Amino acid sequence: MTRILGFWRSVVGKKVVMGATGLIMIGFVVVHMLGNLQAFLGSEKLNAYGALLHGPLHEVTLLLRGVLLAAVVLHIVAAVQLTLLDRAARPVGYARKVPQAATPASRTLRLGGVLLLAFIVFHLLHFTTGQVHPEFIPGDVYHNLVSGLSRPLVALFYIVSMLALGLHLYHGAWASLRSLGAAQPAPSPLHRPVARVLAVVVWLGFTIVPVAVLLGWLA
Numbered sequence: 001m002t003r004i005l006g007f008w009r010s011v012v013g014k015k016v017v018m019g020a021t022g023l024i025m026i027g028f029v030v031v032h033m034l035g036n037l038q039a040f041l042g043s044e045k046l047n048a049y050g051a052l053l054h055g056p057l058h059e060v061t062l063l064l065r066g067v068l069l070a071a072v073v074l075h076i077v078a079a080v081q082l083t084l085l086d087r088a089a090r091p092v093g094y095a096r097k098v099p100q101a102a103t104p105a106s107r108t109l110r111l112g113g114v115l116l117l118a119f120i121v122f123h124l125l126h127f128t129t130g131q132v133h134p135e136f137i138p139g140d141v142y143h144n145l146v147s148g149l150s151r152p153l154v155a156l157f158y159i160v161s162m163l164a165l166g167l168h169l170y171h172g173a174w175a176s177l178r179s180l181g182a183a184q185p186a187p188s189p190l191h192r193p194v195a196r197v198l199a200v201v202v203w204l205g206f207t208i209v210p211v212a213v214l215l216g217w218l219a
């Protein structure tokens with residue numbers, strides 16, 4: 001226990017926790033994106049998928065919710081603590097041995113993280129509990145999805161949030177692998193093909209849903 005606490009208190013420990021929890025969330029996001037795309041197969045398919053998660057697989061869903069919640073909390077706590085440590089230790093900055101490119105994604109990582117947190121809170125109240133969804137019908141995932149995203153302002157919020165998710169993943173996927181020792185520092189953002197492909201696929205895979213509702217492809 002003392003060793004685990006000591007590891008958590010170290011900068012390396014916090015980075016490893018951020019990397020590992022980041023990878024857990026990436027796994028969830030990819031599976032969730034594939035689940036959402038079933039909307040294009042029709043309301044029966046999407047609702048059957050939802051019924052499976054909340055019926056026969058309910059215990060698995062509860063377990064995954066617990067893991068995901070723990071991952072989100074640890075990820076945020078580690079991020080805040082690393083930011084504070086970084087500010088305290090480096091008031092004027094230092095020269096790096098290996099030049100590393102600053103990308104729009106890395107600059108907006110923290111801001112994007114805050115937007116994503118706000119998105120997740122709204123999203124759960126919107127599609128899971130229905131508190132902020134005026135036409136919410138428990139169990140009718142397809143109806144909730146289409147009627148919820150038919151409101152242009154709500155759809156726009158989803159579209160902007162998915163842009164933040166793409167940028168966050170672009171930087172975060174690569175940083176996760178680095179923190180876990182599976183990738184080397186890259187002098188150019190173009191040296192991060194896995195993160196780039198992942199970010200674009202996830203961004204497109206999620207964004208296509210609100211766009212399709214706005215264009216009337218899903219109704």
Ligand code: HEM
Pocket residue numbers: 029032036049050051053061065120123124127128141145158162165206207209210
């Ligand atoms: C366009 C983007 C998205 C759409 C259309 C969407 C759609 C949905 C829908 C319809 C549900 C309810 C599923 C059900 O009750 O069976 C749901 C649940 C959820 N979504 Fe999303 N989602 C999107 C993006 C995201 C993102 C980016 C995240 C996380 C980073 C996320 C996290 C969750 C979580 C945690 C749940 C609750 C799952 C549970 O019941 O345990 N979603 N989403």
